[in-house]
């Protein structure tokens with residue numbers, strides 16, 4: 001894109017926003033520091049580096065066979081670095097424990113330790129990005145009946161409790177090393193395809209397990225937050241998900257009241273009924289909590305994980321985060337996997353879309369909107385809401401990319417096409 005055009009459009013946009021009382025430069029300064037945590041699993045279809053071909057299961061399904069999937073940590077990080085060169089501003093990488101390295105022969109998931117993440121910490125320091133972490137309960141023989149930490153078989157339940165405890169300690173190591181909290185996400189696939197006749201049993205077991213996981217060690221919130229991620233259903237687990245929204249909301253309140261762990265809710269936009277307004281949940285959660293996480297994703301029918309777009313739902317979430325005044329307390333993550341298009345492109349499109357929506361929300365003249373509401377002038381509120389939808393935030397985004405030496409528009413795709421040819425397509 002023509003650079004004088006970018007600058008002209010930016011100056012113009014700045015003036016328009018100023019008329020509504022918004023200081024664009026100030027917004028950009030803050031925006032620049034807010035990280036978006038990107039899902040490691042988009043890079044390689046959740047295969048990871050355990051060498052046992054963990055892959056998707058437990059209600060997770062990656063479809064598509066676009067060529068170029070990285071085969072080892074080196075290729076994988078090479079791809080990631082491409083993403084970092086296509087996306088401006090602060091970043092986090094959301095790792096799964098199955099992306100550790102140098103696992104000793106015969107080691108199982110309940111023995112994973114900080115040493116398996118030393119390469120990641122070194123790399124993150126080099127790239128000046130932060131890391132989040134996930135327990136990996138799928139793609140494992142001990143998860144074959146669909147129940148992990150809610151499994152009535154005590155050996156299996158305890159195995160997964162030990163896994164979660166060890167991944168939590170890895171998260172602490174990461175948080176300490178990188179000097180910024182690592183969100184330890186505890187999502188589990190536990191559930192049943194058809195009607196259970198003892199629903200309460202598995203939920204009681206899950207409660208017991210989480211008590212054991214979080215009471216294992218007192219960890220400072222400077223290093224770790226323990227995220228609870230509810231889900232409505234998944235393919236193969238249609239009838240019953242142990243970790244439902246009701247379960248986790250209740251657990252979160254109970255855990256916080258009793259000083260168990262550093263729990264926060266993780267609202268995944270694809271984990272609710274499509275007609276539900278996930279953005280509406282933020283204000284409820286944050287009335288009782290000081291932090292929360294969001295998994296930005298795009299649900300389509302029964303799939304919860306399409307690449308994020310800068311669409312209405314994404315914007316609604318971001319607006320809510322800003323309007324509630326909880327931006328400083330939100331961990332913004334994305335969660336999707338698409339193997340039908342170039343994986344680096346999927347990462348890039350989703351992250352840029354998330355950031356664009358965040359910038360747009362931060363630029364909204366929220367004071368004017370809230371004044372109209374405080375005055376009970378709902379007519380003006382609605383008129384402004386619609387008017388502000390077309391304010392020129394894209395001109396600010398273009399300028400921000402340009403100033404940070406990041407390609408504007410889809411120019412990053414030109415470089416990626418070359419990388420496909422020279423690197424990615426040679427892998428298969």
Ligand code: RNT
Nearest residue numbers: 041134187229231268335
């Ligand atoms: C699954 C959850 C979870 C996963 C990752 C791979 O529905 O959203 O966050 O996507 O753990």
Ligand code: ZN
Nearest residue numbers: 229268295335
């Ligand atoms: Zn998620």
